[in-house]
Amino acid sequence: MLIDARSVPEGELIDTDVVIAGAGLAGITLARELIGLDISVCLLESGGLQPDKATQSLYYGQNIGHPYYPLDTARARFFGGSSHYWHCPMGRQRLGVRLRALDPIDFEKRDWVPGSGWPFPKSHLDPYYERANRVFQIDNGSNAVGTWENPVTAPRLPLDPDRVATTVFHFGQRKFFFEDYRREIERAANMRIYLYANALEVETDENACRVTALRVKTLAGNQCRVRAGIFVLALGGIETPRLLLLSRRVQTEGLGNRHDLVGRCFMEHPHLWSGFFVPKSPEILNKCRLYLTRSVNGYAVMGKLTVSEKVLRKEQILNYCVSLHPDLVPAKDLAEHSRGAVATKELLSSLRWKERPSSFSRILSDIIKDPIGASEVISRRLKSKLGRSDYRFAFRLNHMSEQTPDPQSRVTLADELDVFGQNRICLDWRLSELDIRTIVRAQEVIDAEMRRTGLGHVQVDLKEGKAPGQLHGGWHHMGTTRMHEDASKGVVDPDCRVHGVSNLFIAGASVFPTGGYANPVLTTVALVLRLADHIRVLMRR
Numbered sequence: 419m420l421i422d423a424r425s426v427p428e429g430e431l432i433d434t435d436v437v438i439a440g441a442g443l444a445g446i447t448l449a450r451e452l453i454g455l456d457i458s459v460c461l462l463e464s465g466g467l468q469p470d471k472a473t474q475s476l477y478y479g480q481n482i483g484h485p486y487y488p489l490d491t492a493r494a495r496f497f498g499g500s501s502h503y504w505h506c507p508m509g510r511q512r513l514g515v516r517l518r519a520l521d522p523i524d525f526e527k528r529d530w531v532p533g534s535g536w537p538f539p540k541s542h543l544d545p546y547y548e549r550a551n552r553v554f555q556i557d558n559g560s561n562a563v564g565t566w567e568n569p570v571t572a573p574r575l576p577l578d579p580d581r582v583a584t585t586v587f588h589f590g591q592r593k594f595f596f597e598d599y600r601r602e603i604e605r606a607a608n609m610r611i612y613l614y615a616n617a618l619e620v621e622t623d624e625n626a627c628r629v630t631a632l633r634v635k636t637l638a639g640n641q642c643r644v645r646a647g648i649f650v651l652a653l654g655g656i657e658t659p660r661l662l663l664l665s666r667r668v669q670t671e672g673l674g675n676r677h678d679l680v681g682r683c684f685m686e687h688p689h690l691w692s693g694f695f696v697p698k699s700p701e702i703l704n705k706c707r708l709y710l711t712r713s714v715n716g717y718a719v720m721g722k723l724t725v726s727e728k729v730l731r732k733e734q735i736l737n738y739c740v741s742l743h744p745d746l747v748p749a750k751d752l753a754e755h756s757r758g759a760v761a762t763k764e765l766l767s768s769l770r771w772k773e774r775p776s777s778f779s780r781i782l783s784d785i786i787k788d789p790i791g792a793s794e795v796i797s798r799r800l801k802s803k804l805g806r807s808d809y810r811f812a813f814r815l816n817h818m819s820e821q822t823p824d825p826q827s828r829v830t831l832a833d834e835l836d837v838f839g840q841n842r843i844c845l846d847w848r849l850s851e852l853d854i855r856t857i858v859r860a861q862e863v864i865d866a867e868m869r870r871t872g873l874g875h876v877q878v879d880l881k882e883g884k885a886p887g888q889l890h891g892g893w894h895h896m897g898t899t900r901m902h903e904d905a906s907k908g909v910v911d912p913d914c915r916v917h918g919v920s921n922l923f924i925a926g927a928s929v930f931p932t933g934g935y936a937n938p939v940l941t942t943v944a945l946v947l948r949l950a951d952h953i954r955v956l957m958r959r
């Protein structure tokens with residue numbers, strides 16, 4: 419049932435078994451898992467079914483660290499949450515999300531990564547990853563490159579996998595959560611969705627050991643309380659710590675913040691366009707299909723390069739991947755020894771096509787036979803430069819890597835208040851020396867491998883030291899309520915329960931102790947499915 423919280427009488431007490439605050443993909447996934455059980459569930463969402471300015475403006479915040487997106491544009495505050503913003507082209511006019519599981523090494527305690535180590539290995543999460551793939555209606559979510567490569571039309575680059583490996587990303591549709599799954603929840607007899615319901619405070623007993631209610635208010639001014647046996651915060655990686663910090667009536671430092679950890683270790687995936695892979699021969703363009711977004715048996719997939727676990731251990735760097743983007747680059751951007759790089763004329767004459775088509779767009783679509791539409795974008799960009807003597811063919815590099823969990827990289831409460839009189843959020847995103855060294859060193863390793871195999875070389879433009887200003891995030895908000903068995907090292911325990919509070923759980927990427935290089939959504943869904951299983955057991959007791 420859909421309920422407009424603005425119509426709920428002032429002071430109403432709503433009783434339910436489970437309340438989930440936040441209807442982004444985490445909250446929606448959890449609610450969906452509880453459909454049909456003999457329990458009542460309330461899903462509270464700040465926004466409506468469509469975006470509105472007044473609600474979205476509740477997301478304003480301050481950025482005082484490394485440059486970041488304005489916080490009111492970095493997240494969507496209405497039913498479906500940030501899934502509305504996913505923008506990866508998937509073909510047939512569909513937009514989607516990039517998906518990938520974390521690697522086994524991401525779960526390990528690594529001596530060279532302070533604060534690393536999940537309470538369980540990847541194998542524990544594998545069955546949940548399988549279920550998470552099904553949430554995205556992907557039956558074959560295999561990350562095995564062999565499943566997706568084609569030795570003739572889309573081969574793997576012939577690099578030593580002990581040094582440089584190929585990694586596969588999948589794509590999932592964005593509409594599932596705010597369309598398909600919303601309808602399922604709406605129809606379920608044991609579910610109530612409250613729209614325009616802002617959770618303002620988590621109220622507890624006098625020892626802050628048990629949550630008693632959520633205080634909820636609408637922008638129309640009416641207020642109510644939701645009482646439940648189990649409370650779940652699914653507000654995203656910035657808003658969840660904000661609500662805990664704002665819930666300070668009993669625990670004055672903020673609920674769950676006895677050890678001053680709430681909001682700390684904010685992590686993103688550092689994204690950076692920097693450097694080039696300069697191939698020795700234009701023939702490479704005929705062999706790079708695996709590394710472009712393409713459709714295989716109905717699945718959208720994309721390959722990237724990564725460095726092996728062995729290299730990560732030896733070099734003591736963070737996990738890392740890079741995507742390759744064919745382009746015609748001003749010759750002046752390539753270093754002296756690259757000037758002999760493939761000229762556009764040579765590129766044209768080497769391409770495999772029978773008859774020279776008039777438009778480069780046709781040439782490229784012909785080569786990579788890419789139904790996803792990425793080739794259209796690439797070729798439009800390239801067309802105008804083709805045949806010009808001051809351009810060379812190269813691959814631009816888009817790096818995406820892991821970030822060190824750093825307690826100084828954090829969200830705190832700002833002095834400025836929102837219309838509810840609540841402190842807005844302040845983000846201080848910090849990057850460490852290791853974060854930057856990872857991107858430099860990984861490129862050097864790939865460069866050595868490209869040279870050894872005679873494929874070309876990598877021009878490394880990034881220098882170790884301070885993060886360049888153009889390094890940006892991927893809207894991935896992780897780590898701010900991290901998971902650890904020890905209450906002095908984590909906000910939630912391995913069951914995603916807030917340490918010291920018996921009935922408060924967190925669903926979302928804020929519980930990640932570390933984030934690997936993989937986009938967070940698949941792991942978020944896997945963890946939420948795991949949490950759903952746990953709640954089912956608790957409700958049976």
Ligand SMILES: Cc1cc2nc3c(=O)[nH]c(=O)nc-3n(C[C@H](O)[C@H](O)[C@H](O)COP(=O)(O)OP(=O)(O)OC[C@H]3O[C@@H](n4cnc5c(N)ncnc54)[C@H](O)[C@@H]3O)c2cc1C
Pocket residue numbers: 439440441442443444445462463464465492493494495496497498499500501503504505506514515516517615616617618652653654655657661892893894895925926927936937938939940942
């Ligand atoms: C442009 C863009 C592209 C992205 N691409 C990818 C990608 O390709 N792959 C990937 O893995 N990730 C991607 N992400 C990140 C991904 O979307 C997020 O990690 C994910 O949406 C987080 O889901 P969530 O449910 O935890 O939080 P959210 O999506 O933020 O949902 C939180 C929900 O809580 C509601 N809410 C907030 N405060 C309150 C309150 N006080 N009371 C009640 N309700 C409240 C919000 O309205 C929202 O609906 C992208 C993000 C963006 C913005």
